[in-house]
Every structure is written in C-alpha cells, then in structure tokens.
Amino acid sequence: xxxxxxxxxxxxxxxxxxxxxxxxxxxxxxxxxxxxxxxxxxxxxxxxxxxxxxxxxxxxxxxxxxxxxxxxxxxxxxxxxxxxxxxxxxxxxxxxxxxxxxxxxxxxxxxxxxxxxxxxxxxxxxxxxxxxxxxxxxxxxxxxxxxxxxxxxxxx
Amino acid sequence: xxxxxxxxxxxxxxxxxxxxxxxxxxxxxxxxxxxxxxxxxxxxxxxxxxxxxxxxxxxxxxxxxxxxxxxxxxxxxxxxxxxxxxxxxxxxxxxxxxxxxxxxxxxxxxxxxxxxxxxxxxxxxxxxxxxxxxxxxxxxxxxxxxxxxxxxxxxx
DNA sequence: CCTATTATTGCAAATCAATTGCAGTAAGTT
DNA sequence: AACTTACTGCAATTGATTTGCAATAATAGG
Ligand SMILES: [Mn+2]
Ligand SMILES: [Mn+2]
Ligand SMILES: [Zn+2]
Ligand SMILES: [Zn+2]
Numbered sequence: 001x002x003x004x005x006x007x008x009x010x011x012x013x014x015x016x017x018x019x020x021x022x023x024x025x026x027x028x029x030x031x032x033x034x035x036x037x038x039x040x041x042x043x044x045x046x047x048x049x050x051x052x053x054x055x056x057x058x059x060x061x062x063x064x065x066x067x068x069x070x071x072x073x074x075x076x077x078x079x080x081x082x083x084x085x086x087x088x089x090x091x092x093x094x095x096x097x098x099x100x101x102x103x104x105x106x107x108x109x110x111x112x113x114x115x116x117x118x119x120x121x122x123x124x125x126x127x128x129x130x131x132x133x134x135x136x137x138x139x140x141x142x143x144x145x146x147x148x149x150x151x152x153x154x155x156x
Numbered sequence: 157x158x159x160x161x162x163x164x165x166x167x168x169x170x171x172x173x174x175x176x177x178x179x180x181x182x183x184x185x186x187x188x189x190x191x192x193x194x195x196x197x198x199x200x201x202x203x204x205x206x207x208x209x210x211x212x213x214x215x216x217x218x219x220x221x222x223x224x225x226x227x228x229x230x231x232x233x234x235x236x237x238x239x240x241x242x243x244x245x246x247x248x249x250x251x252x253x254x255x256x257x258x259x260x261x262x263x264x265x266x267x268x269x270x271x272x273x274x275x276x277x278x279x280x281x282x283x284x285x286x287x288x289x290x291x292x293x294x295x296x297x298x299x300x301x302x303x304x305x306x307x308x309x310x311x312x
Numbered sequence: 313c314c315t316a317t318t319a320t321t322g323c324a325a326a327t328c329a330a331t332t333g334c335a336g337t338a339a340g341t342t
Numbered sequence: 343a344a345c346t347t348a349c350t351g352c353a354a355t356t357g358a359t360t361t362g363c364a365a366t367a368a369t370a371g372g
Contacts, residue, residue, distance in 0.1 A: 018339045018348055054351045059330060075231035084231060099278060114274050119293060122255060122266055127298035134292045137275060142283035174319055174368045210322050215359060
C-alpha cells in the first residue's frame with residue numbers, strides 16, 4: 001500500500017476538501033496497480049469497481065492528489081511504441097528515478113544520491129536554487145537484452 | 157548554426173528522401189530560434205517566411221529529423237504555467253541536460269559527465285544496457301531567486 | 313533540357329488526451 | 343434532520359498531433 005488512504009483523507013480535509021467514495025476508490029486503485037499507470041489505465045481499473053465513475057473525475061482527482069503532494073507524475077517515452085505518456089506515481093519519502101526499457105517498456109525505479117553533487121554544482125555555477133531532479137535512463141532490460149530464444153523478436 | 161543543413165541534406169538523401177524548400181526552411185528556423193522551441197513555436201516562425209507552409213509539414217519534418225538523428229525532443233514542465241510541453245532540440249555531439257526555472261520557464265543546458273557512474277551502476281546491478289540518460293533539474297534561476305524589486309511577483 | 317517516378321506537401325477531417333460549464337448529488341457541519 | 347457547498351457525471355470543448363488523399367515538385371534517367 002503505497003498511497004496512505006488515511007493520510008490522504010487528512011490532507012484532503014486540511015484543505016477544506018471531502019473524502020468521497022470516488023476519491024477513496026481512485027486511491028485504492030493507485031495502490032492496487034502499483035506500477036506507473038497512465039490516467040487512462042487508472043480509469044479502466046476504477047471502472048471495474050464502479051462503472052459510473054467518470055474519466056473527468058479521475059483527472060480531477062489525480063490533479064488534486066498531486067497538489068496535495070501525495071502523487072506525482074512523470075513523462076516517460078514508454079509504452080509499446082516508445083511513445084510519450086504521462087504516468088502517475090505515488091510520492092516516496094526519498095526522491096527516486098526511472099529506467100525505461102525501450103524493448104518491453106518496463107519501468108524500474110532506483111535511487112540516485114550521487115545526483116546531489118550534480119545539483120549542487122549546477123546551483124553553485126548558475127546561482128540557481130535546484131529543488132528537484134528528474135532522471136530517466138533509457139536502454140534495454142536484462143530480459144530483452146538476453147537473446148535466448150530471441151524472446152523480444154518473436155513478432156510475426 | 158546548430159543543425160548543419162548540408163549534413164541534413166546528406167542524411168535525407170541517404171534514406172531516399174528529398175531536400176525540399178520546406179525542410180530547408182524548417183532547419184534554418186531551428187537554427188534561428190536556437191532555444192528549445194515547441195513545434196508550434198517553430199510553425200509560427202516558419203510561417204513568417206512562408207505563410208503557406210502547413211503545420212502538418214512541421215510535425216512530419218520534425219519527426220523525420222528525429223529519426224535521422226539530427227534533432228531530439230524532450231518533455232519539459234516549462235512554459236508560463238509550468239505545464240508540460242514537447243520541446244525540440246538539435247542533437248549535440250555530447251549528451252546534454254536541462255535546468256528549468258519554475259519561475260520564468262527559462263531552460264539552461266549543461267553537461268553532466270558525472271552521470272556516467274550512475275548509468276554504469278544501474279547497468280551492473282540490473283544486467284541492463286543503458287543507452288541514454290535524460291536529466292532535468294527544476295528550481296529557481298538566479299534572476300527569479302533574487303528578490304531585488306520583487307521582479308518575479310510584479311503580477312497585478 | 314525534358315520526362316517519368318514517387319516522395320512530399322497542403323488541406324480538411326479525424327484522433328486523442330485532457331479540460332470545462334453546469335445542474336444535480338452528497339460529504340461534512342450544525 | 344436540515345444546510346452549505348465541494349464534488350460528480352455528463353456532454354460539449356479544447357488543443358495538439360495525426361492521417362487520407364489528390365495535387366505538387368524533387369530527383370533520376372534519357
Ligand atoms: Mn516511480
Ligand atoms: Mn537542450
Ligand atoms: Zn525489456
Ligand atoms: Zn527564472
């Protein structure tokens with residue numbers, strides 16, 4: 001369970017918001033899905049539990065959760081055709097980053113404390129304040145890279 | 157001049173492509189603009205030189221230049237409202253990265269050779285091949301961070 | 313230089329994700 | 343239980359990008 005529903009309720013309440021059945025359902029779906037789902041994937045899953053829930057509610061809720069600091073989003077060139085997509089992601093206590101396999105689209109998370117000096121160096125050199133870093137590595141995962149049986153290329 | 161038009165012509169020719177007046181114009185516009193323009197900004201500029209040139213030609217040409225390895229694109233949460241936008245960027249001999257000011261939206265490029273060990277560490281740990289890294293730093297640039305005269309907040 | 317081939321263009325229609333206005337519904341308050 | 347108003351569903355809308363197709367023009371060959 002990665003998005004604490006109880007904390008979310010508190011955060012919602014704190015801003016004069018309301019914890020509705022739809023919001024709870026979307027939070028639970030985020031936990032259920034785990035990975036880095038798109039808004040549309042979240043909608044498809046949520047809809048199985050409540051077919052009346054509307055896509056716009058999903059978008060509105062995700063935006064809300066983001067401003068409340070409970071989820072974040074990132075742009076990944078993932079998906080079957082490596083095309084761009086917005087993914088939603090529960091916020092973690094420490095900043096994390098992503099590896100995307102250009103073969104199968106799998107997303108692997110990792111931490112990179114070594115990024116700190118890079119941020120600091122840029123800040124020092126440009127007199128800027130660096131608040132956040134988004135690092136995405138693109139490459140081929142071990143499964144796709146191992147040509148055993150040519151797993152990746154079993155197309156036609 | 158950052159996109160070598162002559163090389164582009166060669167690259168185009170090499171794939172059975174044709175160097176049209178439209179493509180040349182778009183290449184020159186990329187050089188003229190310099191920064192990290194969106195497809196729409198490119199279109200607006202190009203249109204000043206040739207009002208008949210169509211947006212779809214801009215999109216098709218940019219896609220083509222990208223597969224030819226002459227330009228790349230990146231997703232930045234830049235713009236006045238910090239909203240997501242696709243930016244086009246001439247490819248540089250060495251990989252470069254971006255800082256985005258959340259105040260004014262300025263994009264500053266920088267190189268980060270210190271990223272190499274991070275890539276290597278991930279590759280070693282996961283048995284993956286890492287081909288490319290996209291790092292984006294978000295923060296406040298020196299101009300926006302200096303509260304002299306409250307330059308940033310001179311709104312209403 | 314002229315002609316044939318076909319990649320590329322302009323145009324309009326189609327997609328697609330995401331947003332918005334509004335009236336009805338329901339969460340939280342008293 | 344009644345009240346206030348945040349939130350939802352819905353349908354229409356937006357805005358960026360894509361696509362089908364007939365016309366155009368870049369290149370190759372003669
Ligand atoms: Mn993640
Ligand atoms: Mn750049
Ligand atoms: Zn893979
Ligand atoms: Zn700034």
